[in-house]
Amino acid sequence: xxxxxxxxxVAALGFGFVYGLSARQAGFSPIEALAxxxxxxxxxxxxxxxxxxASGLAWPGIVLLTALLNARHLLYSAALGPWLREVPxxxxxxxxxxxxxxxFALSVGHFRRLxxxxxxxxxxxxxxxxxxxxxxxxxxxxxxxxxxPDPARFGIDIIFPxxxxxxxxxxxxxxxxxxxxxxxxxxxxxxxxxxxxAIGIIVGGLIGPAVGLLVPAALAREIAPxxxxxxxxRYLMPGSRVRRPPDTDDAGAPR
Amino acid sequence: MSTxxxxxxxxxxxxxxxxxALGLLTPGMERLPRQALDYLQLVxxxxxxxxxAVSVMVATxxxxxxxxxxxxxxxxxxxCLAVTAWRRNLLLGLIAAVAIVVVARATGFAAxxx
Numbered sequence: 001x002x003x004x005x006x007x008x009x010v011a012a013l014g015f016g017f018v019y020g021l022s023a024r025q026a027g028f029s030p031i032e033a034l035a036x037x038x039x040x041x042x043x044x045x046x047x048x049x050x051x052x053x054a055s056g057l058a059w060p061g062i063v064l065l066t067a068l069l070n071a072r073h074l075l076y077s078a079a080l081g082p083w084l085r086e087v088p089x090x091x092x093x094x095x096x097x098x099x100x101x102x103x104f105a106l107s108v109g110h111f112r113r114l115x116x117x118x119x120x121x122x123x124x125x126x127x128x129x130x131x132x133x134x135x136x137x138x139x140x141x142x143x144x145x146x147x148x149p150d151p152a153r154f155g156i157d158i159i160f161p162x163x164x165x166x167x168x169x170x171x172x173x174x175x176x177x178x179x180x181x182x183x184x185x186x187x188x189x190x191x192x193x194x195x196x197x198a199i200g201i202i203v204g205g206l207i208g209p210a211v212g213l214l215v216p217a218a219l220a221r222e223i224a225p226x227x228x229x230x231x232x233x234r235y236l237m238p239g240s241r242v243r244r245p246p247d248t249d250d251a252g253a254p255r
Numbered sequence: 256m257s258t259x260x261x262x263x264x265x266x267x268x269x270x271x272x273x274x275x276a277l278g279l280l281t282p283g284m285e286r287l288p289r290q291a292l293d294y295l296q297l298v299x300x301x302x303x304x305x306x307x308a309v310s311v312m313v314a315t316x317x318x319x320x321x322x323x324x325x326x327x328x329x330x331x332x333x334x335c336l337a338v339t340a341w342r343r344n345l346l347l348g349l350i351a352a353v354a355i356v357v358v359a360r361a362t363g364f365a366a367x368x369x
Contacts, residue, residue, distance in 0.1 A: 031261065042267075048302060062263060068295065068302070072274075075278075077276065078278030092279045097276075155352070155356035161307045162331060164306045168300045169345075169348075
């Protein structure tokens with residue numbers, strides 16, 4: 001748990017720093033960038049918000065896309081629920097805010113290895129390994145980003161689109177995801193050229209998954225259903241890995 | 256110092272928290288329709304890919320009119336995609352992308368944006 005958590009923490013530091021730089025580049029103040037990291041606490045959604053704001057997307061659109069992008073957490077919380085049902089309601093309510101891809105992967109893997117729930121393990125995975133490094137790195141990135149006199153000369157402007165495509169790669173493990181991503185990108189660009197970048201992103205993000213669903217199940221090659229332990233790696237910060245116990249195919253929650 | 260986007264962060268929290276909390280606080284949430292779960296699983300790749308593509312392929316002029324942009328940024332993003340897929344490491348991909356852009360701009364092969 002601690003070794004895995006240390007690896008996650010290092011990744012969170014690096015990625016949080018990059019987020020801070022991108023947010024600064026998009027015009028976020030340090031308070032705004034840090035508020036996103038503390039209040040939203042969702043890497044992909046935060047990066048996406050940087051792009052939405054930069055493209056001039058109205059807040060209702062940003063909120064809608066955030067809801068869709070973060071809806072996968074529903075599967076994580078459903079998988080963790082049986083493990084944590086003995087924890088008092090108020091503490092579970094706090095745990096929910098800290099539930100990220102990383103916290104899910106660390107805690108479920110830890111519980112499986114122990115064969116029981118370990119509440120402290122959850123808190124360590126969620127706070128020490130993820131929340132604290134993510135927020136410290138965000139602050140460092142947004143503050144240092146403001147000290148760079150000519151960001152484009154240092155390629156800072158490319159970090160955002162590169163991070164987006166890298167995150168998308170981490171989510172693509174089947175043909176449906178691949179089709180959804182390609183259609184989302186293509187439709188997004190086409191619509192953006194005839195309307196605006198903001199509208200293109202929304203339309204691409206909504207039509208891509210619909211077309212992806214048209215891929216027949218027999219061809220989809222789904223290898224890691226969402227909410228299972230194998231799926232956790234897909235949503236971790238790329239480069240991070242969590243060791244899982246042998247013969248673990250699912251979250252293995254107590255029934 | 257601007258704090259306007261703090262309000263946006265609160266709204267984003269309000270739509271994120273339920274998906275994080277429902278399963279922990281309410282048993283049985285995993286029984287959503289299969290089609291809905293499948294759709295939600297595909298939203299991430301689609302939105303992220305759309306963001307990346309629009310960011311590097313669509314630029315706007317002073318009047319806000321969009322136009323198709325071709326530049327070294329395409330190569331940088333494709334390099335990031337390739338490195339991330341190959342090494343499963345986003346940080347390496349980002350380093351590759353930034354290096355390509357920095358070298359291209361420093362040597363005059365690409366112009367600075369704007």
